[in-house]
Amino acid sequence: MDTREWALLAFTILGQTAAGLMIVLMIVRTYIAAKAGNDLADRLTNRPLYIVVPVMAVAFIASLFHLGSPLHIVRAVPNIGSSWLSREVVFAVIFMVFAALYTFLQWRKVGSLGLRIAIGWITVLLAAAYIYAMGMVYMITTQPAWNTIATPINFVIGSLLLGTLGMAAGLIAGGHKAEETNIVHTVLQALAIAAIVLLGIEFIVLPIFMAYLATQGGAALQSLNMMVGSYGVAFFFRLLLLFVGAGVLAAYLYRNASIAEKEKTLASLAYSAFALALVSEVLGRFIFYASHYRIGI
Amino acid sequence: MAKQLAFYVDLNKCSGCKACQIACKDKSNLPVGVRWRRVFQYEGGEWINQNGQMIPSNVYAYSVSSACMHCAKPICMEVCPTSAISKRDDGIVLINADICIGCRYCSWACPYGAPQFNEELNVMTKCDMCHDLVDKGERPACVESCPYRAMDFGPLNELQAKYGTFADPAPLPDSNITEPAVVYKPNKVTKSSGNANGRLMNLEEL
Ligand code: SF4
Ligand code: SF4
Numbered sequence: 491m492d493t494r495e496w497a498l499l500a501f502t503i504l505g506q507t508a509a510g511l512m513i514v515l516m517i518v519r520t521y522i523a524a525k526a527g528n529d530l531a532d533r534l535t536n537r538p539l540y541i542v543v544p545v546m547a548v549a550f551i552a553s554l555f556h557l558g559s560p561l562h563i564v565r566a567v568p569n570i571g572s573s574w575l576s577r578e579v580v581f582a583v584i585f586m587v588f589a590a591l592y593t594f595l596q597w598r599k600v601g602s603l604g605l606r607i608a609i610g611w612i613t614v615l616l617a618a619a620y621i622y623a624m625g626m627v628y629m630i631t632t633q634p635a636w637n638t639i640a641t642p643i644n645f646v647i648g649s650l651l652l653g654t655l656g657m658a659a660g661l662i663a664g665g666h667k668a669e670e671t672n673i674v675h676t677v678l679q680a681l682a683i684a685a686i687v688l689l690g691i692e693f694i695v696l697p698i699f700m701a702y703l704a705t706q707g708g709a710a711l712q713s714l715n716m717m718v719g720s721y722g723v724a725f726f727f728r729l730l731l732l733f734v735g736a737g738v739l740a741a742y743l744y745r746n747a748s749i750a751e752k753e754k755t756l757a758s759l760a761y762s763a764f765a766l767a768l769v770s771e772v773l774g775r776f777i778f779y780a781s782h783y784r785i786g787i
Numbered sequence: 788m789a790k791q792l793a794f795y796v797d798l799n800k801c802s803g804c805k806a807c808q809i810a811c812k813d814k815s816n817l818p819v820g821v822r823w824r825r826v827f828q829y830e831g832g833e834w835i836n837q838n839g840q841m842i843p844s845n846v847y848a849y850s851v852s853s854a855c856m857h858c859a860k861p862i863c864m865e866v867c868p869t870s871a872i873s874k875r876d877d878g879i880v881l882i883n884a885d886i887c888i889g890c891r892y893c894s895w896a897c898p899y900g901a902p903q904f905n906e907e908l909n910v911m912t913k914c915d916m917c918h919d920l921v922d923k924g925e926r927p928a929c930v931e932s933c934p935y936r937a938m939d940f941g942p943l944n945e946l947q948a949k950y951g952t953f954a955d956p957a958p959l960p961d962s963n964i965t966e967p968a969v970v971y972k973p974n975k976v977t978k979s980s981g982n983a984n985g986r987l988m989n990l991e992e993l
Contacts, residue, residue, distance in 0.1 A: 559889045563888055573867055633896075
């Protein structure tokens with residue numbers, strides 16, 4: 491891996507975090523609005539919202555370091571007709587524009603509630619399209635270790651996991667009044683369960699994917715050997731951190747959220763769960779880029 | 788069928804001398820490490836044990852000269868996020884250096900390893916079939932340079948009429964993936980794509 495590949499890694503992980511957070515945030519917002527009204531929903535979800543656009547902006551800056559000639563972008567016409575990479579970039583840009591718009595409307599309380607909610611959900615759809623395109627980029631017929639359904643699934647799960655735990659951390663970091671503790675804790679519990687479910691799906695998909703690679707032989711098998719061989723240690727830590735972050739810590743988060751006045755503990759749990767999931771995703775993406783073998787010469 | 792220019796290599800005549808590779812580097816002024824045309828030395832087979840004596844059995848070795856295949860289904864062009872890669876009316880696939888952003892996506896996709904990054908220009912480059920010479924009615928530098936006259940060049944249908952349609956010598960990938968515009972004439976030991984018991988012998992040169 492050289493600088494260019496690290497740049498790509500940063501672009502995908504940060505993009506996933508921003509898009510995943512946006513999706514989870516709107517779901518949480520809808521829930522709180524239904525239970526406790528729109529004012530509280532806005533107040534509790536605005537803090538995490540403010541980091542979506544900056545994270546996306548950093549992702550874009552990182553992506554430029556991947557390109558040999560970033561300045562040529564001004565002359566390049568996107569090839570959205572056939573290139574998933576082109577679609578990824580186009581969706582990323584539109585997602586960021588809408589996220590910025592939604593953030594602005596929420597921040598200044600501009601526009602009617604209905605309009606703001608509509609823009610929010612449009613942004614969610616764009617985030618989903620962006621994540622899907624991001625995964626499809628690697629569905630190249632000549633890259634057998636990437637060209638499986640496991641790739642888009644992994645990108646989706648990874649995004650939702652980062653979004654879920656990021657939302658938990660953002661929610662608790664935003665602070666809340668004593669009378670809001672109940673609803674915040676209920677949301678934290680739901681997020682913890684979501685993280686555990688996502689972890690479960692990941693742990694089902696992964697062995698199936700690895701077994702599939704093993705049966706394919708050739709370049710696919712070479713990739714598998716690389717994953718568990720040269721990158722075996724990284725692979726082990728990726729799974730371990732994921733298990734501890736999205737499993738063990740999420741379970742503790744769930745338990746502690748049922749007890750009042752545990753805000754400090756909850757904060758530490760949410761932060762560390764997110765941090766571990768993030769490191770795990772970085773390791774996973776590192777292995778993903780480092781262990782692909784192309785068919786041919 | 789639209790016109791499609793193509794390369795031809797006779798594997799009976801090719802000695803693996805790499806004159807084509809060098810002629811290419813010279814003509815297109817390629818920096819160290821960038822090889823638009825490459826010659827793969829491919830070997831395989833095993834020895835058999837007969838009464839305690841090892842005797843060579845089906846051992847084989849041959850060379851395959853290959854470059855960009857200017858494919859009918861150019862996967863490079865399909866995946867390129869910009870409009871940098873295009874296919875001319877005569878079938879030549881070109882990368883426009885003014886548009887390429889250097890994302891390297893095409894090099895992930897092309898099964899012939901044809902797109903290669905030029906660190907000096909910071910863009911992706913590949914065999915352009917010497918289109919400047921072709922436009923003047925001449926032939927690509929590699930074809931002209933071969934001391935064994937193993938190479939030929941022309942419209943794919945003409946080459947196929949003259950030499951057959953074989954396009955799958957190992958270690959090259961299955962020609963169904965991108966439908967390369969190329970014809971190889973196999974020699975008597977040439978294996979087909981997907982052959983499992985051979986290996987590349989000149990990896991450090993590729
Ligand atoms: S050989 Fe590779 S670079 Fe050349 S046209 Fe085919 S897919 Fe594109
Ligand atoms: S490196 Fe250049 S030619 Fe290749 S896919 Fe990227 S923009 Fe297109």
